[in-house]
Amino acid sequence: ARILDRAAALVEHRSDSLAPLLAAEAGKPITQARGEVSRCVDTLRFSGAVARTLAGEVVPMDAADSGADLVGMTIREPVGVIAAITPFNFPLNLVAHKLGPAVAVGAPVVLKPAGRTPLSALALAAILREAGLPTPMLGWVLGDAVAGEPLTAHPDVAMVSFTGSSTVGWAIRRARPDIRVALELGNATPVIVHHDADLHAAARAIATSAFTHAGQSCISVQRVLVHREAHDDLLQHLIPLVDALVVGDPLDDSTDVGPVIDSASADRILEWITEATQLGARVIRGGERLPQGSAVIAPTVLDGVAPFARVMRDEVFGPVVAVSVYDRVDDAIAIANDSPLGLQAGIFTARTDMAMAWARRLDFGGVVINETPTFRADHMPYGGVRGSGDAREGPAAAALEMTYPKLVITRIPRA
Template sequence: MSLALRQVVTPVPAETGRTLLIGAGWETAAETMTVRNPFTGDVLGEAACAGVEHAERAVASAVLGAELMRDLSTGARSRILHAAAAALEADAARFAAAITAETGKPVRSATREVARAVNTLRLSAEEAVRLAGETIAFDSFPGGETRSGHYVHEPLGVIVAITPFNDPLNLICHKVGPALAVGNAVVLKPAEQAPLVAVMLAKLLLAAGLPEGALNLLTGRGCDFGDALTGHEDVAMVSFTGGAGVGQAICRSAGMKRVAMELGGNGPVIVMDDADIDTAAQACASGAFGAAGQNCIGVQRIYVHESVHDAFRDAMVAATNALTVGDPTDPATDIGPMIDLQQAERILTWTREAVAQGATLLTGGERVGALVRPTLLADVPEAAKVSCEEAFGPVVSLFRFSDVDEAIDAANRAEYAIHAAIFTGSLRHARHAARRLRVAGVMINDSTDYRLDAMPFGGAGRGNMGREGVRFAVREMSQTKVVCFHDA
């Protein structure tokens, strides 16, 4: 496994700083920020830094856009989203190259992300014409015999969508697609580290036929205008994916409006004594280190039955060392850089702290630039940051257990949880773990990082609210209205 830096850059068309979409026009701002390739450091473009005034105008534009979206038929919304999906599929190579350049995600993974984003938009297009209500049996209770009616789903109005860098395309589609399917308008705030992919998607959606104001885009630093955006009285809902600290700040500023949040996780895996060890090790290595570990559902803690611990440890070390770390534009690369040098150094600091507290370094623990060699630790104290906090980087900890309930209890100790996994040949063990693990999803004989874009997705720990997954997000972003006819 080589950590050599090969200076290969996939060009992304540089933006002039006109990255703010407010109404029908693209704008710049008095201040811009430079977007760089995390692998090479090369400049990819400039992004405008929005301020409070831009946030206020974007919401005002979205208010008008929401009225236009509400008036669109479900068929028209569906056709726009289908057209966007088709255009994205046709332009997949350019979008994948942009994701790789902007985030350092290996091109194979970036290509998969584009394919998933196409699917997310198609699912959204399908849900646009499925959002139907039902009739209500008013005569089921005395006094309702002369009444009949139904309920329908209606849009909320203006949705603020705030997205992270690790899936800069598909996570936007998971918020924007369902919001538009329902008939809402969106103000999108993409991650500071990856705004250019969002600009590309916005242009594609406009070309697909979105009405003016239906999508507004604000790039820049959230600390400059976030409170003005999320706290605006004309915003009906805030949908956020990111860290707990920012999530708390959003809740304080948002006030009495609908909020959906996914605040990260600390993915636990249980490997039973009857598991297929090689399969489990390969799946855990892939689930832990893909996207350089910058994955909210990635594998972080692995609890291994004591009778197979050493065999799994050796298989896991081998699977980890077989991963190719380097140039993300090379199709052979498994692991690219972390998003920046600061995050890479943080992971190494956490690793060193764990070792100082008694952990054993089995492999990894090195970096070159923002490239961090996948790191595997054993004998990790529970109080170490790599164990009890979301690492969001390529480091995994191994633990022994003798009883499955002991492992489940340990897995449940994390404050934030999304997915857990168990590898076992026993249906009884699988069902038992599925019942007792306090998470939003349990993967059986699979890594925690598996996600189907149609399934419900979200967190189970403190602060997590709402669900994504297109059909479920559509319900979050709509409200029911009852229509009752009195026949007397």
């Protein structure tokens, strides 16, 4: 716990150098990079709290006649060496979500950060060592996806904790059925906007959630399912907010939207936009590469998107919002669920009672009502269902994934 507390203090003290590093290597706007550094501090502190409070439970052995005079208890033991693989989009805080809980439970880790963004991860690893983490408790492997294959296949690895694409995550699970594989994967985040919703609030949430970090978050708003009666009004609120976004240099404080991670990703995103238009969608805003750079895509709003277009089913991981109308809530829920991914979803409606009923029918790991579905507090249990994985992160939840309950029984004779 003391190591994690010291590490949190060091990250906070060095925020002025860590934030520009994030912005430079990930293309994340500097204001958002500062926010990530702040979240990393929280994640480490929450992990320190877990180190102090993680506990087992007393098992009432005398519930069975054979257990008379016996006392049972569980203690949490680390599973062993953890291979932690992290993505490029949050190269500091998502590393903290792997390393913090592992340090809390005493599990050694071999970290494999994204090949495009290793510097932020190495900075955090160095801070943990400076804070007192013994050298054998943390190592790392650098490189692209190929570098991770021997790590996940190594016989000494007891668990893989993976955050990234669904394709890679499930391939790891198939390759290692003999160990724990905790998967936190992608999403095609839907938002249902009912006709009675506060449309201005919904539009603000969509504009912020869809285009922060150029839409490169697992829970960036991607699919907007709006009641037909509210469609025109929602767009009237949304479009001016999109027009006001500043696209430019990530190191400029005024920038809202920077580049996607590379030009190949930009090419793929533009291909998906083209496919949607070929299937009948209209480009309301954006839909093009901007002169600021080969990986800079204008914030894009598509309207009238067919439900079978890729932008309505798979994770675009770019600054794209796909709008589609519905007439019945049942239809909206069916469209939202008609994706292999199920991480997080959002609902906007004035009827909280109805929203709770709809939330139960949405097949997602989390549902956020009348707030941005991109919301994540770093202590909350966070994770998906279906193609989005089956593990939960957040330090307390991850600590359970990284440990197993060992039962200890002893006899205490009655006086």
